[in-house]
Amino acid sequence: MTAANIAVPDTTQELPRCRELAPILARIGDKWTVLVVGALAGGPLRYNALRRTVEGISQRMLTLTLKGLVEDGLVLRTLYPTIPPRVDYELTPLGRTLIDPLVALFEWARDHRAEIETARAAARTDEGAAERAALP
Amino acid sequence: MTAANIAVPDTTQELPRCRELAPILARIGDKWTVLVVGALAGGPLRYNALRRTVEGISQRMLTLTLKGLVEDGLVLRTLYPTIPPRVDYELTPLGRTLIDPLVALFEWARDHRAEIETARAAARTDEGAAERAALP
DNA sequence: CGGCATCCGTATAGATACTG
DNA sequence: CAGTATCTATACGGATGCCG
Numbered sequence: 155m156t157a158a159n160i161a162v163p164d165t166t167q168e169l170p171r172c173r174e175l176a177p178i179l180a181r182i183g184d185k186w187t188v189l190v191v192g193a194l195a196g197g198p199l200r201y202n203a204l205r206r207t208v209e210g211i212s213q214r215m216l217t218l219t220l221k222g223l224v225e226d227g228l229v230l231r232t233l234y235p236t237i238p239p240r241v242d243y244e245l246t247p248l249g250r251t252l253i254d255p256l257v258a259l260f261e262w263a264r265d266h267r268a269e270i271e272t273a274r275a276a277a278r279t280d281e282g283a284a285e286r287a288a289l290p
Numbered sequence: 291m292t293a294a295n296i297a298v299p300d301t302t303q304e305l306p307r308c309r310e311l312a313p314i315l316a317r318i319g320d321k322w323t324v325l326v327v328g329a330l331a332g333g334p335l336r337y338n339a340l341r342r343t344v345e346g347i348s349q350r351m352l353t354l355t356l357k358g359l360v361e362d363g364l365v366l367r368t369l370y371p372t373i374p375p376r377v378d379y380e381l382t383p384l385g386r387t388l389i390d391p392l393v394a395l396f397e398w399a400r401d402h403r404a405e406i407e408t409a410r411a412a413a414r415t416d417e418g419a420a421e422r423a424a425l426p
Numbered sequence: 427c428g429g430c431a432t433c434c435g436t437a438t439a440g441a442t443a444c445t446g
Numbered sequence: 447c448a449g450t451a452t453c454t455a456t457a458c459g460g461a462t463g464c465c466g
Contacts, residue, residue, distance in 0.1 A: 176324075182319070185312060185315075188315055188319070218458095225409065227412075230422060232423075233422070233423045236427095238427040239429090240427070240428085241428060248409075259391045263314045270364075274363070285368075287369045336447085337449075349449075369448095375449090376447070376448085433462085436460100440453105440455080440456100442454105445451095446449085
C-alpha cells in the first residue's frame with residue numbers, strides 16, 4: 155500500500171494534468187488507431203492491404219482513421235497517380251515514436267488479459283467481487 | 291529510417307493480432323479511465339475527491355468508469371457504512387501494473403503534443419500538409 | 427483501386443432530478 | 447456523501463451506392 159505511493163513519484167501531480175492531453179489520448183486510444191498504427195509499424199501499406207491487415211474495420215472507419223492520423227502528422231499518405239491509382243500509407247518519424255508506448259500498452263493488455271477477464275467474469279456471477287465492505 | 295525497421299522486431303506480427311485485446315485497449319484507452327487511474331495512482335481517493343481531481347467528468351461518467359474498473363479488477367472499492375457513507379477507491383495490484391504503460395503514453399502525448407497540434411493546424415489551413423503526390 | 431456521400435441504428439455522454 | 451434514474455443530444459459506426 156505504501157509501496158504504491160513510493161512507486162509513483164511526481165506522476166501523481168502530472169497525470170491528472172493531462173486534461174489537455176485528452177484529445178491526443180483519445181485519438182491514440184481510439185479503437186482503430188491502435189490497430190492501424192500497429193499494422194503500419196512493419197512498413198508502408200496500401201489502402202486495401204490495410205483493410206485486410208486490420209480485418210474487421212469498415213471502409214468508412216479506415217478512411218476516417220487514416221485521415222485523422224494524416225492530419226495529426228502521424229501517417230504519411232503518398233498518392234501514385236497511376237491507373238489504377240495507388241495510395242501508400244506509412245508512419246512518419248513522429249508516428250514511429252508512438253510505436254514503443256503502444257507496444258508497452260499492447261504487452262500490458264496481453265499479459266493481464268486473463269486476469270481482467272477472470273475478474274470480469276467473477277464480477278458478473280458474484281456481485282461485489284472486487285468490492286469490500288469495511289465493518290465497524 | 292532503417293533504424294525504425296530494426297527497432298521493431300516481431301512487433302509487426304504481434305500488434306495486428308491484438309483484435310482480441312481490443313476490448314481491453316478500449317477500456318484503458320477510454321477518455322476518462324486514463325484520468326481516473328492517473329488520479330488514483332497517488333493513492334486511495336473518495337468519490338467526490340475523484341470528481342474534483344478529474345474535474346470535468348460528470349457524475350454519471352465517473353460512476354460508470356469506476357464500475358467498469360472495479361469489474362475488471364483494476365480498482366478496489368471499499369465501503370464504510372458510516373453516516374454519512376464513505377467510499378474509497380484505490381488501485382488493486384493489477385491496476386497498479388497499468389501505471390507504467392500509462393505514464394509512458396502520457397509522456398509521449400506530452401512530448402509530442404506540440405508537433406501534433408502544429409500538424410493538425412497545418413492540415414486545416416493547407417490541404418495536404420502530411421500528404422504527398424508521387425509524380426511519374 | 428481508392429475513396430467520398432448518404433442513410434440509419436446504436437452507443438455514448440451530459441444535464442437534471444431524486445434517493446439511501 | 448455517494449450514488450441511481452431518466453431524458454436528451456450528439457457522436458460513432460456499419461451498410462450501401464456512386465465516382466475519379
